[in-house]
Amino acid sequence: MAPDPYKYFRLEARELLDQLGKGILELERGAGNDIVLRILRHAHTLKGAARVVRQREIADRAHAIEDALAPHREGGPIPPATFTLLLALIDEITGRLARLDQPAPSVESKAVPDDTPRSVRAELAEMDALLDGIMEAHARIAPIRGATKTLEGARQRADLLVDHLARAGSYEGDRQMAGRAHAIAEQLRELVGMAVRGLGAGVEQLHRELVQVRDRAEHLRLVPASSLFLPLERTIRDAAGSLGKQVAFHGKGGDVRLDAHVVGAIHSALVQLARNAVAHGIEAAPQRIAAGKPATGQISIEITRRGRRVAFSCRDDGCGVDLDAVRGVARRLGLATSQTGTLGVEELLRLLLRGGITTSTTVTEVSGRGIGLDVVRDVTERLGGTVTVETGSAGTTFELVVPASLASLDALGVEMAGVRALLPLDAVRRTARVAEHEISRTARAASIVHEGKVIPFVPLAEALRPSAGSARARGVWSAVIVEATDGLAAVGVDRLIDTATVVVRPLPELAAADPIVAGAALDPEGHPLIVLDPDGVIAVARRDRAVAHTSGAARHAVLVIDDSLTTRMLEQSILESAGFEVDIAVSGEHGLEAARRRRYALFLVDVEMPGIDGFTFIERIRSDADLRNTPAILVTSRSSIADRQRGEQVGAQGYIVKSEFDQTDLIARIHRLVS
Numbered sequence: 157m158a159p160d161p162y163k164y165f166r167l168e169a170r171e172l173l174d175q176l177g178k179g180i181l182e183l184e185r186g187a188g189n190d191i192v193l194r195i196l197r198h199a200h201t202l203k204g205a206a207r208v209v210r211q212r213e214i215a216d217r218a219h220a221i222e223d224a225l226a227p228h229r230e231g232g233p234i235p236p237a238t239f240t241l242l243l244a245l246i247d248e249i250t251g252r253l254a255r256l257d258q259p260a261p262s263v264e265s266k267a268v269p270d271d272t273p274r275s276v277r278a279e280l281a282e283m284d285a286l287l288d289g290i291m292e293a294h295a296r297i298a299p300i301r302g303a304t305k306t307l308e309g310a311r312q313r314a315d316l317l318v319d320h321l322a323r324a325g326s327y328e329g330d331r332q333m334a335g336r337a338h339a340i341a342e343q344l345r346e347l348v349g350m351a352v353r354g355l356g357a358g359v360e361q362l363h364r365e366l367v368q369v370r371d372r373a374e375h376l377r378l379v380p381a382s383s384l385f386l387p388l389e390r391t392i393r394d395a396a397g398s399l400g401k402q403v404a405f406h407g408k409g410g411d412v413r414l415d416a417h418v419v420g421a422i423h424s425a426l427v428q429l430a431r432n433a434v435a436h437g438i439e440a441a442p443q444r445i446a447a448g449k450p451a452t453g454q455i456s457i458e459i460t461r462r463g464r465r466v467a468f469s470c471r472d473d474g475c476g477v478d479l480d481a482v483r484g485v486a487r488r489l490g491l492a493t494s495q496t497g498t499l500g501v502e503e504l505l506r507l508l509l510r511g512g513i514t515t516s517t518t519v520t521e522v523s524g525r526g527i528g529l530d531v532v533r534d535v536t537e538r539l540g541g542t543v544t545v546e547t548g549s550a551g552t553t554f555e556l557v558v559p560a561s562l563a564s565l566d567a568l569g570v571e572m573a574g575v576r577a578l579l580p581l582d583a584v585r586r587t588a589r590v591a592e593h594e595i596s597r598t599a600r601a602a603s604i605v606h607e608g609k610v611i612p613f614v615p616l617a618e619a620l621r622p623s624a625g626s627a628r629a630r631g632v633w634s635a636v637i638v639e640a641t642d643g644l645a646a647v648g649v650d651r652l653i654d655t656a657t658v659v660v661r662p663l664p665e666l667a668a669a670d671p672i673v674a675g676a677a678l679d680p681e682g683h684p685l686i687v688l689d690p691d692g693v694i695a696v697a698r699r700d701r702a703v704a705h706t707s708g709a710a711r712h713a714v715l716v717i718d719d720s721l722t723t724r725m726l727e728q729s730i731l732e733s734a735g736f737e738v739d740i741a742v743s744g745e746h747g748l749e750a751a752r753r754r755r756y757a758l759f760l761v762d763v764e765m766p767g768i769d770g771f772t773f774i775e776r777i778r779s780d781a782d783l784r785n786t787p788a789i790l791v792t793s794r795s796s797i798a799d800r801q802r803g804e805q806v807g808a809q810g811y812i813v814k815s816e817f818d819q820t821d822l823i824a825r826i827h828r829l830v831s
Contacts, residue, residue, distance in 0.1 A: 162256045165209045169253050172202045176221070177246055177386055181393070184239045189231045196225055202249075214252050217245045240397070243390070307348055307355065314345035378564050378659065379419045381459045382410025384426060391427050392455055395434040402441050402452040403434055409459030413564035414466060418539065422468060422558065425535040426457060429470040429554050432529070437474030437552050449473065461560065461580075462691075465541070468556040477547040479504050501796045505545050509533060532556070546797045560675075565660060567677070567687065569653030570636060572616040576685055578677060581655060583690035585637040585644065592631055604646050606637060612697035615648040619672060619696045620686075640690035642821065645697035660687050672696055698824035712757035712830045713737045717747035717773065718791070719765045723814075727760060727791070734823045744768025748776060751783055757830040761808075763792035763799070774806045787829040791817075 179195040203218035224241055228234050317337075385407035396403040438444075438453030445451055458469045482504045509529055532554070536543045541558030567578035568587075588606075595613055596603050602613040613635070633648040658677035672692035676684045714736045718724045728738045739754070741747035745767050751759070759777070763770035770790050777783040789810035790803050803811040810825050 162209055165205055165211070166253065166256060168205055169202060169214070169249075172198050172205075173246060173250060173253070174386065176202070177243070177390065180239060180242050180246070181386070181389055183234065192225055192228055196222055196229065199225075211252070211256075214249050217249050221245050243393075311345060311348040314341055314348055317341045317344075378413040379416045380410060381412045381414055381419065382407065384419060384423055384459075385410055385457065387423070388426055388430050388457060391430050392434055395431050396438070399434060400440065401434060401438055403438050404452050404454055406454065406456040408456065412459050412461055412466065414560060418466070418558060418560065421535055421539055422556065425532045425556060426468060426470060428529070428531045430455060430457075433470060433472040433474065433552070436477070437472040439475055443475075447475075461565065462557070465557050466560045468558075469553060470555075471551060471553045473551040476549055476552055477505070477508065477545075479547075482508055501798065502794055505547070505796075509543060509545065544795075546795075548797050559662065560660065564657060566655060567658050568636065568655050569685070570616060570647070570649040570651070571653055572648070572650045575617065575620060576653065576679070577616065577620070578658060578685055578687045579636060579638060579647070579693075580674075580687070580690060583638050583640060585639050587652060588635050588637065588646075590633045590635045590646070590648070592633070595633070604635070606644060606646065609644070611637075611644045611646055613646040613648060614693075614697040619647065619693060638690050638693050640694040642691070642694050642698065642824065645694045647693060647697075658687070695818070695820045695824075699820045711735060711737045713739065713754065714758050714760060714826070715739050715741060715747060715750055715756045716760045717741040717744060717765075717770070718760075718762040719743060720762070723762065723791075730819045730822065731760075731826075736826070744770070744773040747773055751777060751786075756786060758826055759786060759788040761788055761790055763790055763794055771802055771806050774808055778807045789822075789825065789829070
């Protein structure tokens with residue numbers, strides 16, 4: 157294969173283009189004059205590199221960037237047209253650079269520009285091959301490390317032989333033989349000692365260096381999520397410019413590092429969501445001002461890690477989805493008819509996510525074809541993820557949740573009963589020494605007081621093996637206070653090991669694991685360690701605590717109100733298994749009658765029922781002096797922001813969406829309310 161004349165130029169040019177694009181956008185946002193000088197330096201470097209590899213077109217455009225910015229070297233306002241020109245020049249250079257990546261297109265084929273973030277377009281196959289080679293070397297060094305231990309054993313036996321011979325021999329002949337044997341043993345001891353010192357030190361150094369190389373290679377395999385922000389900001393800027401709107405972009409969570417395949421795949425979905433937000437969400441400046449909003453709209457992309465998954469949230473502060481327009485388009489396309497009744501918010505949003513629906517009356521470069529959300533749905537399905545949307549007058553939020561595949565995180569290593577595990581460091585609030593007398597125990601659970609609050613305490617061994625029984629009592633525990641979505645819990649361990657940055661790998665599909673396990677990482681020896689999911693830890697701790705509350709205590713009565721037989725039976729089974737006494741009602745009216753006949757500790761209420769719905773039921777009990785203090789939780793399939801807000805307004809203490817139903821969470825909530 158012929159050598160690649162552009163191998164190093166491509167790497168340098170991509171880095172320079174990223175810096176140029178970032179600098180120009182910063183300059184447009186009002187950054188200082190030093191940005192101009194930095195951009196000029198990058199453009200000059202790119203021009204020189206392009207001339208070295210005889211890419212005149214790229215060099216000429218880099219020179220044009222210098223010409224456009226040179227008059228502003230000393231400061232002063234820069235016309236908007238200059239920014240447009242600069243970004244256009246960068247796009248032209250990017251296109252020409254992309255063609256250097258590809259063989260010349262045949263007559264039948266045509267080169268397609270690649271707008272994936274540049275840092276994602278790494279040679280992933282080569283990186284994987286490097287990692288495989290490192291792991292193989294690591295495996296081969298293990299027997300050598302074992303051989304050094306064997307030599308150490310031989311040296312110790314040589315020491316014993318020398319000592320033994322020094323004490324042996326009563327007769328002159330024996331003393332002579334002993335002397336010769338002693339000399340040989342001394343030589344043996346010296347030679348073995350030299351071998352142990354030399355081989356052992358070399359192998360240990362090689363082992364440490366291999367571990368460092370493996371860790372660095374694994375992190376190179378990951379991509380910072382911030383690599384998505386620059387192309388998204390360009391997308392938003394260009395779309396806003398073509399529609400005459402003012403839009404600002406904000407990125408958050410860029411320090412999360414993810415598998416390059418995930419970042420590359422999710423990029424196209426986020427681009428579509430960003431364009432949709434500009435086209436359909438953000439209003440023109442006069443409309444925003446008339447509505448009491450700032451003239452400039454806001455679009456944010458936030459990236460967060462959630463145990464085994466990563467969430468990408470795209471939010472705008474626009475006018476929300478035009479549900480009436482969606483309803484009209486759906487009926488016109490035959491997706492809904494007048495006989496189906498008025499489509500609710502959730503149904504309309506589900507139709508919207510199906511794709512093929514556009515509320516634009518004209519086709520533009522930004523919108524109008526109804527395929528944007530098709531791309532979003534296809535990407536999330538291909539990655540095995542989900543997409544949800546919430547909308548209202550304050551704006552719209554799309555959330556894509558996909559498996560992390562690989563992800564980097566800082567972790568705290570802990571150990572108990574010979575089992576080592578890792579806890580994400582961002583979920584660790586503190587570590588503490590807890591005396592046995594500070595732990596309040598029942599037959600099935602334990603708790604401690606932390607900062608004036610009672611929180612569940614669970615030994616790590618019990619969290620990983622619930623059937624193992626209670627851990628033995630001891631004088632003092634090492635405890636890790638963990639915080640997740642549902643609160644705090646203390647995890648008891650034998651010892652804290654260290655902190656490290658690790659790469660979390662998904663478990664094999666055939667390896668079933670409890671939700672407490674988020675994945676696995678490799679220790680310096682190459683052995684797998686489990687990585688704990690903070691939400692799973694809290695759920696396990698609260699589950700044990702919930703059972704303990706019912707042991708030997710008076711049973712609380714709960715009234716379940718739902719017109720679905722399946723839902724009633726499921727909830728009744730869950731509650732009775734947790735030790736509650738359960739009555740059921742098939743309607744809101746029936747529920748009110750039952751509530752006035754008997755005192756309940758809590759009401760579990762469906763929203764959508766014939767007659768009195770769940771919202772109305774709670775309004776009625778809140779206006780009744782005898783019932784107003786009884787807690788109530790809504791359990792419903794309706795997940796919109798408006799419905800959640802109404803639940804809070806009528807006085808519900810909880811709102812659980814059936815598609816997100818988790819019985820551990822339900823029991824924990826009920827215990828908190830009834831206690």
